[in-house]
Amino acid sequence: MKFNETKIRVRYGETDKMGVVYHANYAIYFEVGRTEWLREFGLSYRGMEAEGVMLPVVSLTINYKNSARYDDVVKVKTTLRKMPTASIEFDYELRNEADVLLATGNTILAFIDTKKNRPTRCPKYLLDKLQN
Template identity: 70%
Template sequence: MSKPIITDEIELRVRYAETDQMGIVYYGNYAQYFEVGRVEWLRKFGISYKSMEEQGVLLPVVSLNVKFKKSARYDDVVKVKTQLVKMPSATIEFDYEITNEAGEILTLGNTVLVFMDVSKNRPTRCPKYLLDKLQDYSFKNFNSTP
């Protein structure tokens, strides 16, 4: 049996355009790092934002929380760890941890996204195909609702 894909990690190199005049990552770019993390997390399940959109489901962010601990700088390699908080319903929630090459925590974050039916312009339940893929994995450490 394959290892559960509850958490995914990717590495990114900080580009010059992502920094301010002091060579420190501009705070607004962390939301983009989180997006890269969750897009790749979904991709591990064979699901892409593009395919969801083609099926009439969008995932707008409805909540973003960020806690900055240390600065990332130009040319640093950072690791973005993305974890599903609980089984999705009409929303899907992720926690993030960004660390540097020394393993120091730079940033912690959380996003909540809502599944949106494009044709109705209203929230909808998580697509069944995503829930089916997630059912195969162990979520015993999650704060799932009964």
């Protein structure tokens, strides 16, 4: 399936007193990966929202393997798990510069029609871009 890789440098404010990344920040790294994955296809959350579609996270799983630390450059690999329907699902791998696996994860996001505040199907323009 289609994937994107992006790099993030761990900032001091994302760590605890021991210089280890606070666990909740992994979800933020996954969000950066998703955002960059969309950009690779010429899309953005802002553009989708302007079209009346929102993508709230309905499920998040993180499996911690090793610690990310202050000033590490981490690579987030974001992979589309399957073609979207009324939801879109991503798998993640987070690795450091030595290629050590730091965490794996998964998110499911629902497509929501903002005018009706109800679930909707994946927009055709996104499906079209994914099929190329």
